[in-house]
Structures are given as C-alpha cells and as structure tokens.
Amino acid sequence: xxxxxxxxxxxxxxxxxxxxxxxxxxxxxxxxxxxxxxxxxxxxxxxxxxxxxxxxxxxxxxxxxxxxxxxxxxxxxxxxxxxxxxxxxxxxxxxxxxxxxxxxxxxxxxxxxxxxxxxxxxxxxxxxxxxxxxxxxxxxxxxxxxxxxxx
Numbered sequence: 001x002x003x004x005x006x007x008x009x010x011x012x013x014x015x016x017x018x019x020x021x022x023x024x025x026x027x028x029x030x031x032x033x034x035x036x037x038x039x040x041x042x043x044x045x046x047x048x049x050x051x052x053x054x055x056x057x058x059x060x061x062x063x064x065x066x067x068x069x070x071x072x073x074x075x076x077x078x079x080x081x082x083x084x085x086x087x088x089x090x091x092x093x094x095x096x097x098x099x100x101x102x103x104x105x106x107x108x109x110x111x112x113x114x115x116x117x118x119x120x121x122x123x124x125x126x127x128x129x130x131x132x133x134x135x136x137x138x139x140x141x142x143x144x145x146x147x148x149x150x151x
Contacts, residue, residue, distance in 0.1 A: 020127065020129045020130070020131035021052075021056040021057075021127035021128065021129050021131050021133075022125075022127060022131035022132055022133040023052075023131070024050055024051050024052030024054075024056065025048055025049065025050055025051070025052075025056055025091060025125075025127070025133060026048075026049045026051060027046050027047070027048060027049075027125075027133070027135045028046065028047040028049060029045075029046055029047055030044065030045070030046035030123065030135045030136070030137040030138070031044070031045055031046070031137050031138050031139070031140045032044045032045075032065075032108065032115060032121050032137045032138070032139045032140070033045070033101070033139075033140065033142055034115055034116075034117050034139050034140060034141050034142070035111070035114070035115065037114040039111070040109065040110055040111060041066070041107060041108060041109045041110070041111065042108050042111065042115065043072075043101065043105045043106060043107055043108065044061070044063075044099070044105065044106035044108060044121070044123060044137050045099045045100050045101065045105055045106070046099050046135070046137070047096055047097070047098050047099070048089070048091045048096060048097045048098075048099065049091075049095075049096040050091040050092060050093055050094065050095055050096065050097075051094070052093055052094075053093050053094070054093050055090060055091065055092050055093050056090075056091045056093075056127055056128065056129075057088040057089065057090050057091070057127065057128040058071065058088060058089040058090075058091065058125055058126070058127055058128075059071075059087075059088045059126050059127060059128055060125075060126045061106045061123050061124065061125055061126070062123075062124045062126070063108060063121055063122060063123050063124070064112075064121075064122065065108060065111060065112060065113075065115060065121045066108035066109055066110055066111050066112065067109070067110035067111075067112065068108075068109040068110050069106060069107065069108055069109070070085045070106075070107045070109065071085065071086050071087075071088065071089055071104070071105075071106060071107070072084065072085055072086065072104070072105055072106070072107040073086050073103065073104050073105075074102050074103060081102075083107070085107075086104070088128065089104055106123065108121075115139045116139060117139055117140060117141055118138065118139060119138075119139050120136040120137065120138050120139070121136070121137050121139060122134055122135070122136055122137075123135045123136075123137050
C-alpha cells in the first residue's frame with residue numbers, strides 16, 4: 001500500500017512539474033501589426049497574464065512568417081527613442097506584462113511575405129522552464145489594433 005501511494009504521489013508531482021509556465025500564463029488580445037508591403041519587419045503585441053504563484057520569464061518567440069524573431073523594448077537615449085533587443089521578458093506572479101508599441105514587444109524581422117489583414121500568425125512562446133505556449137495572433141492595421149487593445 002505504501003508503494004502505491006508513493007507512486008501516485010510521484011505521478012502527481014511529475015504532472016505538476018510538467019505543467020510549467022505555459023500552464024500558468026494566459027495571453028490576451030494578441031495581434032501582429034500589419035506593415036506596408038515593402039517593410040522588412042513588424043511587431044507583435046499582447047498582454048501576458050501570470051495566474052501562477054511564481055514569476056515567469058519569456059525567453060523567445062518563434063513564428064513561420066519571419067526569418068528572425070526577437071524580444072525588444074524601447075529606450076530613451078540622448079533624447080531619442082531607440083529599439084533594443086532584450087534577453088527575456090518577466091511576468092510577475094499574479095501579475096501581467098503588456099507588450100505594446102513603444103514598450104516591450106516581439107519583433108518579427110525579415111518577413112517572408114507581406115502579412116495580410118485578417119490572417120493569423122502562429123506564435124510559439126518559450127518560457128524559462130522550457131515550456132511552450134502557442135498563440136494565434138491576428139494581423140491588424142495599426143488603427144484597428146489600437147481599438148483592439150482598448151486604446
């Protein structure tokens with residue numbers, strides 16, 4: 001009896017460990033900004049909500065629409081706004097992190113083809129524990145995206 005209880009307890013702990021960050025993070029209002037046809041890059045934006053009791057860090061994002069995908073932020077340097085790549089994006093326990101124009105965002109560089117309004121781009125978010133979360137982000141014109149995010 002002790003062996004079977006220990007085995008069941010071990011299975012429960014294993015399943016909890018496997019759940020990971022992707023199980024505690026939810027994504028709200030994901031979208032990709034539609035860029036002009038000749039633009040080589042665009043951004044993806046969303047709200048990342050951490051419903052868990054531990055902090056989570058987004059380390060990378062991949063997608064089939066661009067050859068390079070990076071996590072970025074905007075900084076003010078010498079009176080100018082500049083974009084910089086960041087190693088990760090933190091999402092505090094029971095908190096949220098907003099990815100938005102002018103702040104933290106996902107940069108999609110070297111687009112393989114122009115993105116059309118209304119199509120969806122699958123984004124795979126990879127967290128610090130190795131877990132992944134797939135999100136479908138709709139391509140939107142900048143003006144429609146502002147309304148989508150409630151601005």
